[in-house]
Amino acid sequence: MIRIAIKSPHAVAVLVALMLVLGTVAIFAIPIDILPTFEAPAVQVMTYYSGMPTGSMEKTITNRIERWTNQAMGCKEVESRCTLGVSVVRLYFREDIDPNGALTQVNSLALGTLATLPPNTLPPVVVPFDPTATIPLTVLTCKSPDMDETQLKDVARIDVRNMLGGIKGVVAPAVFGGKDRTILIYVNPRELQARNLSPMDIVDALQKANLMVTPGVAKFGDYEFQLDSNAMVNDVRELNDIPVGVRKGNRTYLRDVGFATDASSIQTGLVRIDGRRQVYVPIYRQQGASSLAVVDGVERELPRMMNALKSDGKELVLEQQMDQSVSVRESIHALIHEGVVGACLVAVMILVFLGDFRMTVIAVMSIPLAVLCSIVGLLTTGNTINAMTLGGLALAIGPLVDDAIVVLENTHRHLGMGKSPIRAAFDGTTEVSLPVLVATLCTIIVLCPIALMPGMGGFLFRPLTLALAFAMLASFLLSRTLVPCLCSRILKPHHDHTAPRGLFARFVAGFDALLGVFIRRYAVVLDFALRRRKLVLAFAGLLLVSSFGLLAGIGQEFFPRVDAGQITMQVRAPSGTNLEAAEQKK
Numbered sequence: 001m002i003r004i005a006i007k008s009p010h011a012v013a014v015l016v017a018l019m020l021v022l023g024t025v026a027i028f029a030i031p032i033d034i035l036p037t038f039e040a041p042a043v044q045v046m047t048y049y050s051g052m053p054t055g056s057m058e059k060t061i062t063n064r065i066e067r068w069t070n071q072a073m074g075c076k077e078v079e080s081r082c083t084l085g086v087s088v089v090r091l092y093f094r095e096d097i098d099p100n101g102a103l104t105q106v107n108s109l110a111l112g113t114l115a116t117l118p119p120n121t122l123p124p125v126v127v128p129f130d131p132t133a134t135i136p137l138t139v140l141t142c143k144s145p146d147m148d149e150t151q152l153k154d155v156a157r158i159d160v161r162n163m164l165g166g167i168k169g170v171v172a173p174a175v176f177g178g179k180d181r182t183i184l185i186y187v188n189p190r191e192l193q194a195r196n197l198s199p200m201d202i203v204d205a206l207q208k209a210n211l212m213v214t215p216g217v218a219k220f221g222d223y224e225f226q227l228d229s230n231a232m233v234n235d236v237r238e239l240n241d242i243p244v245g246v247r248k249g250n251r252t253y254l255r256d257v258g259f260a261t262d263a264s265s266i267q268t269g270l271v272r273i274d275g276r277r278q279v280y281v282p283i284y285r286q287q288g289a290s291s292l293a294v295v296d297g298v299e300r301e302l303p304r305m306m307n308a309l310k311s312d313g314k315e316l317v318l319e320q321q322m323d324q325s326v327s328v329r330e331s332i333h334a335l336i337h338e339g340v341v342g343a344c345l346v347a348v349m350i351l352v353f354l355g356d357f358r359m360t361v362i363a364v365m366s367i368p369l370a371v372l373c374s375i376v377g378l379l380t381t382g383n384t385i386n387a388m389t390l391g392g393l394a395l396a397i398g399p400l401v402d403d404a405i406v407v408l409e410n411t412h413r414h415l416g417m418g419k420s421p422i423r424a425a426f427d428g429t430t431e432v433s434l435p436v437l438v439a440t441l442c443t444i445i446v447l448c449p450i451a452l453m454p455g456m457g458g459f460l461f462r463p464l465t466l467a468l469a470f471a472m473l474a475s476f477l478l479s480r481t482l483v484p485c486l487c488s489r490i491l492k493p494h495h496d497h498t499a500p501r502g503l504f505a506r507f508v509a510g511f512d513a514l515l516g517v518f519i520r521r522y523a524v525v526l527d528f529a530l531r532r533r534k535l536v537l538a539f540a541g542l543l544l545v546s547s548f549g550l551l552a553g554i555g556q557e558f559f560p561r562v563d564a565g566q567i568t569m570q571v572r573a574p575s576g577t578n579l580e581a582a583e584q585k586k
Helices: 002-007 009-029 054-069 098-113 151-163 189-194 197-211 236-241 291-311 325-354 356-378 387-400 403-415 420-431 433-445 456-480 482-488 503-531 533-548 550-557 579-585
Strands: 042-048 075-083 088-091 124-129 140-141 181-186 212-220 223-230 243-247 252-253 258-264 278-286 316-324
Touching: 002 009, 002 420, 002 482, 009 088, 009 356, 042 054, 042 098, 042 316, 042 387, 054 098, 054 258, 088 098, 098 124, 098 140, 140 151, 140 236, 140 291, 151 181, 151 258, 151 278, 151 291, 181 189, 181 197, 181 236, 189 456, 189 550, 197 243, 278 291, 291 316, 291 325, 316 433, 325 356, 325 387, 325 403, 356 387, 356 403, 356 456, 356 482, 387 403, 387 456, 403 420, 403 482, 433 456, 503 533, 533 579
Parallel strands: none
Antiparallel strands: 042 088, 042 124, 075 088, 140 278, 140 316, 181 258, 212 223, 243 252
8 A cells, every 4th residue: 555655646646635525525514413413212202181280190191101102122211201281201222222113113002002091182292302402402582572471472382483393403392481372261150050051051052163064075966065164263252152052032142141252371481581571482403403503594594584474463583592502613613723733733843853844744734634534434424523523533633643753753764864755755654554553553442442331321432432533544544645655755865855044953953962862861771771671670560559559549539528518609790790680690
């Protein structure tokens, strides 16, 4: 491979161009998220019974769904929770279970419980569960100067959620705050008693009079008509004209014993933003969607959504109050910053130690190419750019140039022997191929046990290991191809090399002299160690045994005991705000 790279610079140029093109495409195609994608199959079963208390939900719905659904093959853990009118059951499966098969099994078992559930229970809703998407990415607040809480919640629940559903990757399951619109019927008990009616008579009359049915098809000769009967009222006030009691010679209407009104149910949730009662819509991401793409898509569509609502006569202001993608953006910026700083420091070190600007350029070129190759590998394996993969890339910034530096230094040494650049590049790269390969594999393999951990450990650290491994393998490939090719083309023999003049030349000469003094003194110490090997080995063994005694104190150092009464919290108020108000808000 080294010989081909030196003899075929055009092939190396094509390889580098391929890395650049694929890496650029991968940067725009790979999803960007906060945490890695949760690959273990998990299923969530949601069942609704409006108004049922939490205790009854647990006994009559949740327990039965748990008993049925935990029979699914490969289910290893079941957890559940109940709120007013809502039952949520989550099932976690072994990693070897197909997620689609688990979803199908649980759906069949959950629907099988419907016959045993209380009447009027809605059919269970079975969806895949992603624990990394349980916290909303952003919160969209809705406020209007001329809408009350009931109208505001209706617009948010119907219009805003429908518009959000058209944005790629967005899930907006619920609306919080406001009042739920409800048509209430108020009756007078004395009027009912005087007409020998009961509240159930009112309910039956409303259900029979306010309905929509499809009678079927009527045929008249050669014509066929689709019959439709819609007796539902168009206005709430029309309910007052519905007959609720019919007696011979006497008919009672709803207005005679009560009245219907367009109102709201008892408010159980209150949302205040900036001191005003409002509603908000939490926005989640679909499984596999990019968090940054979801947040950017919502922000981009907000003006269009407000204009569309305004054209319908609904003045509504939509604002994002929270953005979890900020941490991902900061991590990306930190990686770019670290890469630039690392490349600059590497360039300075190579320039100082080797005193050759060309070698500096060759070494620095390996960093962006290796990072691009790592992103291609992450995209190919179904991973995302997240906090863990960014951490792996950050760890790899330093070791990425190790392979190139070793090859450059050895090539520099062979050039000092009077060899031509082509011969020096071949010999210098070939001599260090095995040590560089072993060093690269050692860097990768040290993280493999963590990446192969089952459960949450593997879920978090496997992407980090893959990011580091792809970058290190790409760096090794570049040190066998690009580095020797460039060395053979742009480096000059030492007898033809023109040393830099001026201040930099004097600095390099002085640094080489200082480095020579250090090497001579190190040679004396090394000679002493080689002549007294038993003493050196005994001292090293003593240090090893002594270090074992420090292990007992490591846990106490990292996890000190803290009295609960000593824990305090600092609240930093933004500039220009009252500290007391900020603490109360916190």
